[in-house]
Amino acid sequence: MSGILLQSKNISVLRKGTPPLAFPDIRVETMEKTLVLGPSGSGKTTLLSVLAGLLKPATGSVHFKGHDVYTLAPRARDHLRGENFGFVFQTLHLLPTLNLRQNIALAADMADMPRDEKRIDHLMTTLGLIGKAHRKPEALSQGEQQRAAIARAVLNRPKIIMTDEPTSALDDENAEIVLKLLHDQAKEAGAALLIATHDNRIIHHFKHVIRLEGRAREAA
Amino acid sequence: MNALSLAAASIKSRPLQASLCVLAAGAGFALLSCIFLLSGSIETSFMRNAEGIDVVIGAKGSPLQLVLSSVYHADVPTGNIEAEDYEKMKHNPKISQIIPLALGDNYHGFRIAGTTPDYPALYHATIRDGVMFSKPFDAVAGAFTELKVGDRFAGVHGLSADSDDVHNFHLYQITGTMKPTGTVLDRLILTSVESVQELHRHPDAGDPDAAEEQKIGHQVTALLVKVHSPIAIINLPREINKTSNLLAANPGYEMTRLSQSLGFGRDLLTALGAGFIALSALMLLSSLASSLSARRYDLGVLRVLGASPLTLSGTVIAEGMMLSAAGTIAGIAAGHMLAFCAASTIASLQGLVLPSEMLSLTQTDGLLLTVGLGTGLLAGAVPALSAARTDIAGILARGRA
Incomplete structure (x- = not known):
């Protein structure tokens, strides 16, 4: 089942105190695995924010499943993101005030979707988190926190999982483990996978690679 | 999880700060509640006792x-x-x-x-x-x-x-x-x-x-x-x-004169109670603002997960209102208990004030609760606005502080 899931054209972003950033056009097919590769400061996180409907670009457009994301009403855009996008951030981003299970369930709660407790149990079992449901993030290891973040990202069976530098801070062995986990979970959820990173070690896992140059390109 | 449970979780994670806010609000409302109960009851008693005597x-x-x-x-x-x-x-x-x-x-x-x-x-x-x-x-x-x-x-x-x-x-x-x-x-x-x-x-x-x-x-x-x-x-x-x-x-005239003389003390205590409440509002504002600045990243995560700016504001406002409601309710309860103890033990109040009356809820309690919730709403409004305007992309790019 293929088709264009996410597409951006002529995106540029204005950031205070820096020249406008222009990004290459992006096209992600359903269930496709895409790598956005670029050095630090090249605008990878900014690009993910634009693609996810979190930062309106100064120029250009973003289409998700045929919808122009930035012509949608803000609430509709929030819904679209909550239901269709899963995120794994660079610094994990589990809420310290909530326990592990609540952190995973947040994905459904914030997207106004019914909580599927069985799926939460399944994910926790699959990711080796069962028995730690009531622990706060501070009581979990880095690896457990990362797996919890992945569980939250895939809970709603999103159409695309976006991750930002998931392997940069890991050694080769753990980088491979996390990458396999992301691949497996994306496959199970039927989601495309878009990884933004400066980590060249994982490039061989992807056929579709988009490169960002330096501090991106100065917009014409 | 909704705005209320997120607010409750946030409060639970800062027990000392939350307790201080509740305590400050509670002290103000206890003082006000006690003053209003006693002065109201004394005034009623003055009227009741002088009824039919010209x-x-x-x-x-x-x-x-x-x-x-x-x-x-x-x-x-x-x-x-x-x-x-x-x-x-x-x-x-x-x-x-x-x-x-x-x-x-x-x-x-x-x-x-x-x-x-x-x-x-x-x-x-x-x-x-x-x-x-x-x-x-x-x-x-x-x-x-x-x-x-x-x-x-x-x-x-x-x-x-x-x-x-x-x-x-x-x-x-x-x-x-x-x-x-x-x-x-x-x-x-x-x-x-x-x-x-x-x-x-x-x-x-x-x-x-x-x-x-x-x-x-x-x-x-x-x-x-x-x-x-x-x-x-x-x-x-x-x-x-x-x-x-x-x-x-003329009892009415004499009691009005007495009430005016005593009124200064009552007004002073009322001002003190109002001062406590203003202080609690400032503490609440400062607590919410500092909590917001520590949680800005978390709020960004919630937005990424699909929460609307309204949900973020609601979380902050709910936190302010939960703290101030707790303070107000605790204060009103303490005020009733104080007034009950005063009516039971202070000799000059006996015969003027019925201790059992001090334990009944009054319209003033409703008014104080409204003021308390209003204080929480006001104290939460500025941080809530700031939460709704969270620059998610900027926060995600900067990472957790």
Whole structure:
């Protein structure tokens, strides 16, 4: 089942105190695995924010499943993101005030979707988190926190999982483990996978690679 | 998880800061609640006790003292007046009802008032057990005196419980007890004027005040007067004060003057309570602002997961309102308890304020709760606005601080 899931054209972003950033056009097919590769400061996180409907670009457009994301009403855009996008951030981003299970369930709660407790149990079992449901993030290891973040990202069976530098801070062995986990979970959820990173070690896992140059390109 | 449970989780994660906010709000609302309860109850009691009494007539002295001693039984009388003056006043055309009071004795601190059955009728008092006094030395006991029908006791001269000048000539006998009225009646023992006079006409042998007491045997302490027309409320005291050696005072006027004098203290305490609440609002604002700055990253995550800016604002506002509601409710409860303790233990409040009334919810509690929630809403509004405007992309790019 293929088709264009996410597409951006002529995106540029204005950031205070820096020249406008222009990004290459992006096209992600359903269930496709895409790598956005670029050095630090090249605008990878900014690009993910634009693609996810979190930062309106100064120029250009973003289409998700045929919808122009930035012509949608803000609430509709929030819904679209909550239901269709899963995120794994660079610094994990589990809420310290909530326990592990609540952190995973947040994905459904914030997207106004019914909580599927069985799926939460399944994910926790699959990711080796069962028995730690009531622990706060501070009581979990880095690896457990990362797996919890992945569980939250895939809970709603999103159409695309976006991750930002998931392997940069890991050694080769753990980088491979996390990458396999992301691949497996994306496959199970039927989601495309878009990884933004400066980590060249994982490039061989992807056929579709988009490169960002330096501090991106100065917009014409 | 919704805005409420996220707010609750945030509060739970900062127990010390949250407790301080609740404590500050609680202190302010406890003080205000206690002041409003006591002052409201005292004012009601003042009105209730002076109901149906237009003018008080007694011996020359301070008009306020006369009113306090004969209407509220809260001060020593200005002196006594002759029984002939009472007889003369009965025929004054401006007067529609006149109730005599013969004071000067007590039993265990409860004042014995010689009067007529019109006096309890003034307060709509009803008999709980037994019957109203009818013969000399019959007595009817107020609800707080703990006397029972059939009890016999000797009156003690003076208004203090520790006086040792016991009137042994004749014992009183309780013929009836009254239901609580929420008025001074609850702390009085009523008998006929003749009983009090008769007792004083027979002082104990060797009593150094025998001559003085025998004089009392032909006197009354005060007259509670109801007049025929409203204009007489002003004219009658003027006429009596000008043309006789008696003192006539208007209870309403005297109590207004007293209330104005006491009002300063009440206003000061009210201002103090309001100051506490303002301080708690600032603490709440500062707590929410610092919590917001620490949680900005978390709020960004919630937005990424699909939460609307409204949900983020709602979380912050819910946190402010939960803290201020907790403080307000705890404060109101503490205020009721403080007022109850004050009404139960402070002697000058007894007979003015019913302790049990201090435990009932009032309209003022609703008003205080509204003010408390409003304070939480106001304190949360600025941080909530800031939360709604969270620059998610910027936060995600910067990472958790």
